[in-house]
Amino acid sequence: xxxxxxxxxxxxxxxxxxxxxxxxxxxxxxxxxxxxxxxxxxxxxxxxxxxxxxxxxxxxxxxxxxxxxxxxxxxxxxxxxxxxxxxxxxxxxxxxxxxxxxxxxxxxxxxxxxxxxxxxxxxxxxxxxxxxxxxxxxxxxxxxxxxxxxxxx
Amino acid sequence: xxxxxxxxxxxxxxxxxxxxxxxxxxxxxxxxxxxxxxxxxxxxxxxxxxxxxxxxxxxxxxxxxxxxxxxxxxxxxxxxxxxxxxxxxxxxxxxxxx
Numbered sequence: 001x002x003x004x005x006x007x008x009x010x011x012x013x014x015x016x017x018x019x020x021x022x023x024x025x026x027x028x029x030x031x032x033x034x035x036x037x038x039x040x041x042x043x044x045x046x047x048x049x050x051x052x053x054x055x056x057x058x059x060x061x062x063x064x065x066x067x068x069x070x071x072x073x074x075x076x077x078x079x080x081x082x083x084x085x086x087x088x089x090x091x092x093x094x095x096x097x098x099x100x101x102x103x104x105x106x107x108x109x110x111x112x113x114x115x116x117x118x119x120x121x122x123x124x125x126x127x128x129x130x131x132x133x134x135x136x137x138x139x140x141x142x143x144x145x146x147x148x149x150x151x152x153x
Numbered sequence: 154x155x156x157x158x159x160x161x162x163x164x165x166x167x168x169x170x171x172x173x174x175x176x177x178x179x180x181x182x183x184x185x186x187x188x189x190x191x192x193x194x195x196x197x198x199x200x201x202x203x204x205x206x207x208x209x210x211x212x213x214x215x216x217x218x219x220x221x222x223x224x225x226x227x228x229x230x231x232x233x234x235x236x237x238x239x240x241x242x243x244x245x246x247x248x249x250x251x
Contacts, residue, residue: 029193061201061239068197 017055021047021062029069183208183223183241185234188216195219198234205242 028040044066047054054062185202187195189212198219202208208221221228221237228237238244 058244059204060244061197061235064197064201064204064239064244065235067200068195071196 018060018062021054022065025062025066025069028066183221183238184211185209185219185221185238186211186213186216187219188212188214190214191216191219195231195234198231198238201235201238201242201244205238205244207241208238 024040024043028037028044031037031040044054053059054066183202185198185208187199187210198221199210202210218229219231219234221234223237223241228234
């Protein structure tokens, strides 16, 4: 049985891959020049083209380090937003969205306002509340007098 | 992703100290202390602590670097923290097979 020569070779020992990938991810986070960022992203992009996770069949510490690197560098976000790396790297954004909810919920507790209350029935000014029960407010307003409440009831 | 990253949290705010409490698999014996003003922010360590549910994340403005308290033993630095959290949480990629 012959193996396809164009298929990327996998290292048998993943323990040899993990430190190198972590150091590459850290270098990616510290890269300042745009060509360095693009080159490092292409490396990860090629690796993730046929993998879900960087090492192994489950999420590992390397994936978290890469995700942190993607999150910390604005140039990388710029590259992703321009659809230069649409497929494998962008899968990380789903993971990032989940973590963003965690981060923003803790860091910015007042930034998420309550959803606007929806009014079930709006009383019309032209209608007599006695004629239409649907427009009658459920609770009397404090400004209503006792006489008006008697009429309504 | 075989394990969902659904993190249920209760943020307990007391002055400038925020504690992020997740649903732990067991009683947490570790705590990860970090500050929101750290630059670069240790996202990997915070995400690992929340995902593995093994360490309680404490946001403390007085912290100058990320520190992991492991049963009284304090580990400082993001790299060492990530390694230790990955070992405890079973996420160390060294043990997986490709």
